[in-house]
Amino acid sequence: MDVILRAEGVDFFYGEQQAVSNADFVLARGEVAAIMGSSGSGKSSLLYCLAGVLPPARGTVTFDGVELSSLPDTELSALRRERIGFVFQYGELLDELTVEENAALPLRLAGVAKDRAHAAAARVLGRLGLGDLLRRRASKLSGGQRQRIAVARALVHQPDVVFADEPTGALDSANASAVLEEFLRLAKDQDTAVVIVTHDPEVAARADSQYAMVDGVLTQRVTV
Numbered sequence: 110m111d112v113i114l115r116a117e118g119v120d121f122f123y124g125e126q127q128a129v130s131n132a133d134f135v136l137a138r139g140e141v142a143a144i145m146g147s148s149g150s151g152k153s154s155l156l157y158c159l160a161g162v163l164p165p166a167r168g169t170v171t172f173d174g175v176e177l178s179s180l181p182d183t184e185l186s187a188l189r190r191e192r193i194g195f196v197f198q199y200g201e202l203l204d205e206l207t208v209e210e211n212a213a214l215p216l217r218l219a220g221v222a223k224d225r226a227h228a229a230a231a232r233v234l235g236r237l238g239l240g241d242l243l244r245r246r247a248s249k250l251s252g253g254q255r256q257r258i259a260v261a262r263a264l265v266h267q268p269d270v271v272f273a274d275e276p277t278g279a280l281d282s283a284n285a286s287a288v289l290e291e292f293l294r295l296a297k298d299q300d301t302a303v304v305i306v307t308h309d310p311e312v313a314a315r316a317d318s319q320y321a322m323v324d325g326v327l328t329q330r331v332t333v
């Protein structure tokens with residue numbers, strides 16, 4: 110198995126309160142892993158540790174053979190920017206930017222010239238059904254459209270791993286499954302691994318591996 114991400118014995122605390130307990134996690138290139146669990150069980154905290162956003166109190170997170178805690182801050186942020194994508198629950202777009210500018214942001218931050226970055230963004234947006242709205246301001250769009258832009262932005266730089274934290278939480282179920290279909294298909298096409306937090310059993314069933322989180326404890330579900 111070609112491992113892109115490995116976590117071993119990860120603990121994370123907010124003050125005294127433990128949000129993640131001794132989590133082990135292994136992700137192969139191109140794998141889709143689904144994490145389910147009730148609100149407050151620690152799913153977002155785990156994702157932030159895996160994505161190098163929050164440093165674990167104990168344990169290690171290794172990305173493509175490099176332990177994140179060994180990296181200086183500038184290298185860690187470069188790795189996050191260039192090799193990781195993140196879809197937040199409510200999209201978290203920049204309202205003043207256009208659709209195309211929002212989706213191109215990871216490439217622009219990585220120093221890619223505007224023309225090339227916008228062309229790449231337009232390709233991904235087109236596949237997500239937003240090809241006609243490239244110049245529209247993000248603030249002028251519906252929830253479903255915003256969520257699609259967030260998906261485009263997380264995939265545009267062809268990251269090795271995309272983390273999606275309840276990416277369709279703000280959508281009705283018809284829109285949610287359409288966005289998820291596109292998301293998983295695009296990710297597969299570019300061999301991007303996906304870690305998706307979801308409450309939807311149908312989405313979890315389509316993943317290559319399933320995990321449950323209960324009170325900070327992550328358990329892999331064994332499928333037969």
Ligand SMILES: Nc1ncnc2c1ncn2[C@@H]1O[C@H](COP(=O)(O)OP(=O)(O)O)[C@@H](O)[C@H]1O
Pocket residue numbers: 123126127128146147148149150151152153154155
């Ligand atoms: N910024 C924070 N400060 C203090 N406690 C927090 C913070 N964020 C989350 N928590 C607590 O950590 C636990 C796990 O939260 P979280 O990772 O957000 O769970 P989930 O994503 O599964 O809903 C919860 O008990 C939550 O209240």
Ligand SMILES: [Mg+2]
Pocket residue numbers: 152153154274
């Ligand atoms: Mg959460």
